[in-house]
Amino acid sequence: MIKTINLTKTFGDNMVLKNITTTINRGEVVAVIGPSGSGKSTFLRSLNLLESPSNGFIWIDDKEITNPKINKSEIRKHIGMVFQHFHLFPHMTVLENVMYAPIKVKNQSKAQAEESAQELLAKVGLMDKINAYPNRLSGGQKQRVAIARALAMKPEIMLFDEPTSALDPEMVKEVLDVMRDLAKTGITMIVVTHEMNFAKEVADRILFMDDGRLMEEGRPEAFFSKPTTKRAEEFLSKVL
Amino acid sequence: MNLDFSQIVPSIPFILEGIGATLKFVSVSIIFGLVLGTVLALCKISKRKWLKWPADVYTSIFRGTPLILQLMIIHYAVPQLFLYDIPVFLSAVLAFGLNSAAYVSEIIRAGIMAVDKGQVEAAEALGVSYRPMMVNIILPQALKNILPALMNEFITLTKESALVSTIGYMDLMRRAEIVGAQLYRNFEPLLVAGIIYWVMIFILTNIGSWVERRMRQSD
Numbered sequence: 001m002i003k004t005i006n007l008t009k010t011f012g013d014n015m016v017l018k019n020i021t022t023t024i025n026r027g028e029v030v031a032v033i034g035p036s037g038s039g040k041s042t043f044l045r046s047l048n049l050l051e052s053p054s055n056g057f058i059w060i061d062d063k064e065i066t067n068p069k070i071n072k073s074e075i076r077k078h079i080g081m082v083f084q085h086f087h088l089f090p091h092m093t094v095l096e097n098v099m100y101a102p103i104k105v106k107n108q109s110k111a112q113a114e115e116s117a118q119e120l121l122a123k124v125g126l127m128d129k130i131n132a133y134p135n136r137l138s139g140g141q142k143q144r145v146a147i148a149r150a151l152a153m154k155p156e157i158m159l160f161d162e163p164t165s166a167l168d169p170e171m172v173k174e175v176l177d178v179m180r181d182l183a184k185t186g187i188t189m190i191v192v193t194h195e196m197n198f199a200k201e202v203a204d205r206i207l208f209m210d211d212g213r214l215m216e217e218g219r220p221e222a223f224f225s226k227p228t229t230k231r232a233e234e235f236l237s238k239v240l
Numbered sequence: 241m242n243l244d245f246s247q248i249v250p251s252i253p254f255i256l257e258g259i260g261a262t263l264k265f266v267s268v269s270i271i272f273g274l275v276l277g278t279v280l281a282l283c284k285i286s287k288r289k290w291l292k293w294p295a296d297v298y299t300s301i302f303r304g305t306p307l308i309l310q311l312m313i314i315h316y317a318v319p320q321l322f323l324y325d326i327p328v329f330l331s332a333v334l335a336f337g338l339n340s341a342a343y344v345s346e347i348i349r350a351g352i353m354a355v356d357k358g359q360v361e362a363a364e365a366l367g368v369s370y371r372p373m374m375v376n377i378i379l380p381q382a383l384k385n386i387l388p389a390l391m392n393e394f395i396t397l398t399k400e401s402a403l404v405s406t407i408g409y410m411d412l413m414r415r416a417e418i419v420g421a422q423l424y425r426n427f428e429p430l431l432v433a434g435i436i437y438w439v440m441i442f443i444l445t446n447i448g449s450w451v452e453r454r455m456r457q458s459d
Contacts, residue, residue, distance in 0.1 A: 101368060
């Protein structure tokens, strides 16, 4: 369970997150939507402390991760993250990318890491690319490797930061399909996305953000058919 | 034209022995400079002021004064203070290594800063701690980009190594000078030394190109 209490983040004079208070339950799939610059990514990046909150608290299960004494690496071991621009390690092959963290962070043996890496790469449909370097892959393939790389750490929570925004349109589906399968496994997923159909269909709950505030949250059917705030209504009329 | 190589032929083995002497201290200096330069570069990009500041001062001093002055200070001035008769090899390695570290640190710093910030985030998000992140992810990528600049530094160092002849280290240059003085003929031994330097740099350059090609495998 993830709980944020009055989560606030400022960059200089600019307050990008304003008192976000919400709870995300174990196994829940949450889509975070809203206009550009509304603080969605910052919110997501706060959850694994890539951004350190200026104020407020984040609890993950019974740990307060905003405690300054917390070991960030330890927290991040349990939280996978997928970025808009993939950030695969370019000097490693696909297989090495997926094996790296389990070996270095979890001290898995090479054989063990390789076995689970192959399993994951098979799951995302990239067995034929395991020895390729990232720059030989298409965007969709890169993003699937990135998902496999994050999953290799066996995280309890997966964060997706606009995972399809940098992709050519014809590659969006292959990535969303992988995410759809993943959502069925019962892992906790938080997805910042502009893919409204994906949000509608896969998410258990929608968080709508605007101007650093969490404006509205609710079940997708309710949110998409009858948003309660004016701002959400305006936003939906533009994107749907 | 008064040019006669036959006279220096018996001295050529003596000059050639200088290759080993030069290579020995150059390679130790390069490694020393590379290790210290990397540490300095990491200090410079650190957010901690007390790490960054000394590294900047260090670079300023070693880049801001002549190498021959540093060599002289280490070899002649330091013994005056500590009454320690420093061997020429140690002086040479210290002067060249410390000096090279200042330049190398700037090259590596530039290389690290050119690596996409997303790489750090991706590593951090996986729970990778600072050390393995630097060693396995950031530095290899930085190294690939700065290899040509590093090769330049190594080539400069190899050639400038001739400066150690001034403190009596029996390197290639010093030996050529000795032979010249013995025979009262300077052109021939210096020409031989020059050719040997050129060949050494030629080989070094080729090793560099080979390493660069290998590192570009992932492109």
